[in-house]
Amino acid sequence: MKILVNEKGKKFLIGTDDLHTDHGYIKKEEIGSSNPGDVLKTHLGREFRVLKANINDYIELMDRRCSIILPKDLGVMTAYTGLGYGQRVVEAGTGAGAATIFMANVVGETGHVYSYELREDFSQIAEKNVKGFGLENVTLKCQDVVEGIDEEDVDLVFLDLPKPWEVVEHARDALKSGGYLAAYTPYIDQVKLLNRILKKRSFSNLKSLECLVREIEVKDKGVRPKTRMTGHTGYLTFGRKI
Amino acid sequence: MKILVNEKGKKFLIGTDDLHTDHGYIKKEEIGSSNPGDVLKTHLGREFRVLKANINDYIELMDRRCSIILPKDLGVMTAYTGLGYGQRVVEAGTGAGAATIFMANVVGETGHVYSYELREDFSQIAEKNVKGFGLENVTLKCQDVVEGIDEEDVDLVFLDLPKPWEVVEHARDALKSGGYLAAYTPYIDQVKLLNRILKKRSFSNLKSLECLVREIEVKDKGVRPKTRMTGHTGYLTFGRKI
Amino acid sequence: MKILVNEKGKKFLIGTDDLHTDHGYIKKEEIGSSNPGDVLKTHLGREFRVLKANINDYIELMDRRCSIILPKDLGVMTAYTGLGYGQRVVEAGTGAGAATIFMANVVGETGHVYSYELREDFSQIAEKNVKGFGLENVTLKCQDVVEGIDEEDVDLVFLDLPKPWEVVEHARDALKSGGYLAAYTPYIDQVKLLNRILKKRSFSNLKSLECLVREIEVKDKGVRPKTRMTGHTGYLTFGRKI
Amino acid sequence: MKILVNEKGKKFLIGTDDLHTDHGYIKKEEIGSSNPGDVLKTHLGREFRVLKANINDYIELMDRRCSIILPKDLGVMTAYTGLGYGQRVVEAGTGAGAATIFMANVVGETGHVYSYELREDFSQIAEKNVKGFGLENVTLKCQDVVEGIDEEDVDLVFLDLPKPWEVVEHARDALKSGGYLAAYTPYIDQVKLLNRILKKRSFSNLKSLECLVREIEVKDKGVRPKTRMTGHTGYLTFGRKI
Numbered sequence: 001m002k003i004l005v006n007e008k009g010k011k012f013l014i015g016t017d018d019l020h021t022d023h024g025y026i027k028k029e030e031i032g033s034s035n036p037g038d039v040l041k042t043h044l045g046r047e048f049r050v051l052k053a054n055i056n057d058y059i060e061l062m063d064r065r066c067s068i069i070l071p072k073d074l075g076v077m078t079a080y081t082g083l084g085y086g087q088r089v090v091e092a093g094t095g096a097g098a099a100t101i102f103m104a105n106v107v108g109e110t111g112h113v114y115s116y117e118l119r120e121d122f123s124q125i126a127e128k129n130v131k132g133f134g135l136e137n138v139t140l141k142c143q144d145v146v147e148g149i150d151e152e153d154v155d156l157v158f159l160d161l162p163k164p165w166e167v168v169e170h171a172r173d174a175l176k177s178g179g180y181l182a183a184y185t186p187y188i189d190q191v192k193l194l195n196r197i198l199k200k201r202s203f204s205n206l207k208s209l210e211c212l213v214r215e216i217e218v219k220d221k222g223v224r225p226k227t228r229m230t231g232h233t234g235y236l237t238f239g240r241k242i
Numbered sequence: 243m244k245i246l247v248n249e250k251g252k253k254f255l256i257g258t259d260d261l262h263t264d265h266g267y268i269k270k271e272e273i274g275s276s277n278p279g280d281v282l283k284t285h286l287g288r289e290f291r292v293l294k295a296n297i298n299d300y301i302e303l304m305d306r307r308c309s310i311i312l313p314k315d316l317g318v319m320t321a322y323t324g325l326g327y328g329q330r331v332v333e334a335g336t337g338a339g340a341a342t343i344f345m346a347n348v349v350g351e352t353g354h355v356y357s358y359e360l361r362e363d364f365s366q367i368a369e370k371n372v373k374g375f376g377l378e379n380v381t382l383k384c385q386d387v388v389e390g391i392d393e394e395d396v397d398l399v400f401l402d403l404p405k406p407w408e409v410v411e412h413a414r415d416a417l418k419s420g421g422y423l424a425a426y427t428p429y430i431d432q433v434k435l436l437n438r439i440l441k442k443r444s445f446s447n448l449k450s451l452e453c454l455v456r457e458i459e460v461k462d463k464g465v466r467p468k469t470r471m472t473g474h475t476g477y478l479t480f481g482r483k484i
Numbered sequence: 485m486k487i488l489v490n491e492k493g494k495k496f497l498i499g500t501d502d503l504h505t506d507h508g509y510i511k512k513e514e515i516g517s518s519n520p521g522d523v524l525k526t527h528l529g530r531e532f533r534v535l536k537a538n539i540n541d542y543i544e545l546m547d548r549r550c551s552i553i554l555p556k557d558l559g560v561m562t563a564y565t566g567l568g569y570g571q572r573v574v575e576a577g578t579g580a581g582a583a584t585i586f587m588a589n590v591v592g593e594t595g596h597v598y599s600y601e602l603r604e605d606f607s608q609i610a611e612k613n614v615k616g617f618g619l620e621n622v623t624l625k626c627q628d629v630v631e632g633i634d635e636e637d638v639d640l641v642f643l644d645l646p647k648p649w650e651v652v653e654h655a656r657d658a659l660k661s662g663g664y665l666a667a668y669t670p671y672i673d674q675v676k677l678l679n680r681i682l683k684k685r686s687f688s689n690l691k692s693l694e695c696l697v698r699e700i701e702v703k704d705k706g707v708r709p710k711t712r713m714t715g716h717t718g719y720l721t722f723g724r725k726i
Numbered sequence: 727m728k729i730l731v732n733e734k735g736k737k738f739l740i741g742t743d744d745l746h747t748d749h750g751y752i753k754k755e756e757i758g759s760s761n762p763g764d765v766l767k768t769h770l771g772r773e774f775r776v777l778k779a780n781i782n783d784y785i786e787l788m789d790r791r792c793s794i795i796l797p798k799d800l801g802v803m804t805a806y807t808g809l810g811y812g813q814r815v816v817e818a819g820t821g822a823g824a825a826t827i828f829m830a831n832v833v834g835e836t837g838h839v840y841s842y843e844l845r846e847d848f849s850q851i852a853e854k855n856v857k858g859f860g861l862e863n864v865t866l867k868c869q870d871v872v873e874g875i876d877e878e879d880v881d882l883v884f885l886d887l888p889k890p891w892e893v894v895e896h897a898r899d900a901l902k903s904g905g906y907l908a909a910y911t912p913y914i915d916q917v918k919l920l921n922r923i924l925k926k927r928s929f930s931n932l933k934s935l936e937c938l939v940r941e942i943e944v945k946d947k948g949v950r951p952k953t954r955m956t957g958h959t960g961y962l963t964f965g966r967k968i
């Protein structure tokens with residue numbers, strides 16, 4: 001999918017209509033026939049560059065009505081679970097679908113993401129978001145994951161919901177031998193309880209961690225970490241079925 | 243590929259021969275006919291569980307003769323560049339191939355990783371490592387990347403070598419519009435110089451960061467971060483061709 | 485010195501006049517005869533508690549026209565240099581005097597702080613601030629420290645100015661055997677250059693570090709680090725004359 | 727008090743006897759008549775420099791039989807509570823006396839530290855350590871602090887023991903208006919419980935935090951944080967009596 005970027009770096013999703021901006025409009029026909037790298041002009045002469053949206057552009061622009069998990073945490077989760085092409089993943093809850101889209105983009109056409117969401121409104125937003133990025137390897141399920149996981153032999157169960165411990169037993173049943181459970185939780189109390197249940201349910205290689213990303217400011221007068229940083233998002237907890 | 247895990251969690255790669263361990267041997271025929279999840283016994287009665295190796299098991303066990311980049315940094319790099327299935331990636335230098343294998347596992351059969359390495363000995367180790375994991379979407383090139391990048395229209399150029407700034411211009415030529423350059427460097431001085439050159443060569447969205455992973459210890463007597471942590475591995479620097 | 489704290493925790497410095505607030509006034513006579521712990525009422529009946537100002541209350545309320553160094557960095561500096569009662573300290577630049585007041589409060593009546601400041605306006609603000617807290621062990625000097633340090637046999641030279649390397653030689657002359665130089669600098673480039681000069685001038689036990697303070701949020705629904713934190717203030721560099 | 731430093735920077739406490747080292751001995755008379763800055767030679771010709779011990783030298787060399795709190799945490803505690811000369815402090819437990827000595831060195835001759843310790847063996851070690859540094863403003867009490875605090879009107883109650891919440895009420899009684907309670911605890915579970923009790927006992931300005939110190943390596947080939955760092959020591963919790 002294509003997006004347009006103005007001179008200041010602001011990004012615009014392209015729909016099926018003309019693009020109207022503060023600096024003039026661009027006709028849908030012109031947008032339709034453009035290619036990534038092209039520069040289009042509004043009727044007022046302002047330049048917009050055509051870009052093939054990558055997944056981060058898209059997640060930035062899509063409809064997000066609940067708080068989404070940040071790229072840093074998805075990246076570390078991916079690396080620690082060995083997520084890769086062809087894998088089958090179960091997720092709960094879907095929320096706006098940021099993690100869903102990220103994981104679907106990694107497991108690819110030969111893999112699949114099954115995502116459970118309790119609330120119908122979120123499930124619908126996620127549906128729109130997943131479709132909008134053109135992903136066909138996702139099944140969204142408006143179901144309570146605590147009542148059960150339909151899938152079997154999956155590589156990863158990823159949980160971003162308030163009480164992940166309620167899903168541990170279902171996750172164990174759904175996972176293949178060697179598969180991972182990964183959970184994202186903001187509170188340390190959740191980490192504690194989840195670890196207790198994972199242990200009880202014989203998960204191996206338990207690990208809990210937090211990932212801090214610190215940006216570096218490179219200016220002419222010197223290099224230094226940025227003054228402001230995100231001090232906390234959530235903890236990641238991992239267990240493996242062996 | 244299969245691996246064996248003993249009662250203490252130690253992992254063993256399986257070759258074409260019998261497995262000999264401190265606690266007895268297991269016949270190759272028995273190993274050959276086993277399935278993930280099975281438990282095999284040595285002639286001394288010790289149990290080994292059969293596991294389908296995932297990428298982290300494999301990288302842990304493979305031949306690594308140079309320092310490899312850690313999962314946390316590969317994960318954050320993946321998330322920030324939107325790496326996904328079907329993408330084409332250029333990498334330099336290959337080293338032992340840890341990043342190569344990680345990225346090949348993400349881009350999948352419809353994607354490809356082209357990896358440049360100056361030293362023939364490393365290139366050969368990497369070849370063995372890549373083949374050993376059964377990846378067919380990798381091309382290893384024993385070439386100096388400073389002399390040029392043969393590929394075009396790639397999604398990502400990933401650099402883990404001492405002077406990434408020498409490759410910026412070639413990277414720009416090789417990248418498609420919207421593609422990313424990502425570099426991993428241990429020293430802040432490298433971050434500074436690389437940013438200068440990326441700016442000069444008109445890369446956009448420049449960002450440099452460090453990723454810190456802190457493990458949490460969950461014990462009966464209480465929860466706390468671990469006493470020891472890795473204080474630094476390297477900085478990640480990103481630029482986008484727009 | 486006394487301050488008043490309203491019901492919301494807001495603090496007020498007491499001058500020589502009546503205190504006028506949004507919630508009514510309190511007469512100067514009443515303030516004058518009050519003791520720490522007392523509760524005074526405005527003519528509108530709102531309560532203000534009398535508190536003996538500690539150093540942090542005071543620094544919070546005083547006139548600060550330049551950026552001041554944070555308590556965390558002063559605390560770590562104190563601990564790493566073994567600052568204590570009776571010591572003699574040279575400081576540059578004074579700025580608004582936050583570090584001056586902090587150090588004077590530690591070295592006490594038997595110690596002394598000599599503080600150099602280039603700009604007369606800052607020196608005057610600092611004078612007002614130091615006097616206001618009732619400290620008599622401080623000498624403020626409106627002098628360029630690069631032109632020389634008048635004192636000898638001091639325990640600590642503390643530098644918070646852009647080019648601390650210009651002062652290294654003077655600091656060495658001023659320090660007693662076993663004394664410390666400590667410098668606070670925002671940029672890593674400054675750390676690099678300062679270390680080079682400290683080495684050249686035979687300082688021992690060189691150490692550079694950064695101190696990160698992360699607040700923990702303790703709420704009924706759970707415990708977690710705060711979402712926002714200060715990602716960077718400055719680096720501390722230490723050298724010892726041996 | 728004097729110490730000797732050999733050519734490699736190793737430090738030696740001086741007793742009342744000759745100093746015997748791997749590189750020869752130095753006579754007690756020679757040591758006795760030396761001054762800080764002097765260089766003494768062993769009978770084998772190796773050089774030892776005389777240094778006036780500062781508090782960190784001393785704590786490094788003294789007898790420490792239990793785990794002591796690190797300078798970074800003492801420094802931040804000092805800064806956040808506004809510890810300074812002339813203040814009166816209650817501490818529990820004493821342990822080997824590292825925090826005791828640090829605080830006594832700050833409050834000075836006009837201040838005082840009263841330190842409670844349950845175990846007689848620790849109390850005796852602490853006694854030796856405190857005396858050894860020549861401090862006369864410390865009272866060590868071999869008493870269970872849970873049974874009560876004898877002092878009144880103190881500026882700070884500092885707690886480094888497993889169940890600080892058992893001391894909150896006594897601390898409140900002992901503190902003057904505006905005074906601080908500060909506690910150091912390794913586990914987050916302790917932070918949680920302590921905050922609950924502090925709230926219940928009407929302490930104000932509750933704050934819990936952790937302090938991370940990260941060393942920077944400045945070498946010719948570049949600048950970078952050190953590979954290894956201390957990931958956790960303990961949390962600091964503060965409350966104020968207002």
Ligand SMILES: C[S@@+](CC[C@H](N)C(=O)[O-])C[C@H]1O[C@@H](n2cnc3c(N)ncnc32)[C@H](O)[C@@H]1O
Pocket residue numbers: 066067068069092093094095096097098099100116117118119122143144145146160161162
């Ligand atoms: C924080 S959001 C997930 C955000 C998502 N990871 C993202 O990045 O966009 C948590 C979601 O879990 C859903 N949820 C909570 N309990 C659930 C359950 N038992 N089964 C399915 N979904 C549930 C909530 O409705 C909410 O949408």
Ligand SMILES: C[S@@+](CC[C@H](N)C(=O)[O-])C[C@H]1O[C@@H](n2cnc3c(N)ncnc32)[C@H](O)[C@@H]1O
Pocket residue numbers: 308309310311334335336337338339340341342358359360361364385386387388402403404
């Ligand atoms: C730190 S290692 C890479 C490790 C690798 N990322 C991994 O995780 O296994 C850096 C490698 O870059 C190679 N290298 C250095 N300069 C190069 C150049 N100009 N062209 C190709 N390879 C180069 C070195 O020989 C070395 O093997």
Ligand SMILES: C[S@@+](CC[C@H](N)C(=O)[O-])C[C@H]1O[C@@H](n2cnc3c(N)ncnc32)[C@H](O)[C@@H]1O
Pocket residue numbers: 550551552553576577578579580581582583584600601602603606627628629630644645646
């Ligand atoms: C960042 S401020 C110091 C703030 C101070 N540490 C505090 O916490 O309030 C730096 C000060 O150094 C002063 N300064 C810069 N160069 C100086 C010099 N060569 N001699 C004396 N003061 C100098 C500046 O005028 C400025 O007021």
Ligand SMILES: C[S@@+](CC[C@H](N)C(=O)[O-])C[C@H]1O[C@@H](n2cnc3c(N)ncnc32)[C@H](O)[C@@H]1O
Pocket residue numbers: 792793794795818819820821822823824825826842843844845848869870871872886887888
């Ligand atoms: C971790 S150590 C203190 C170390 C000390 N802060 C230092 O830096 O050297 C804790 C001490 O508290 C003492 N302690 C525990 N409970 C106590 C109590 N109720 N009253 C007095 N001391 C107690 C223990 O015996 C132990 O020596």
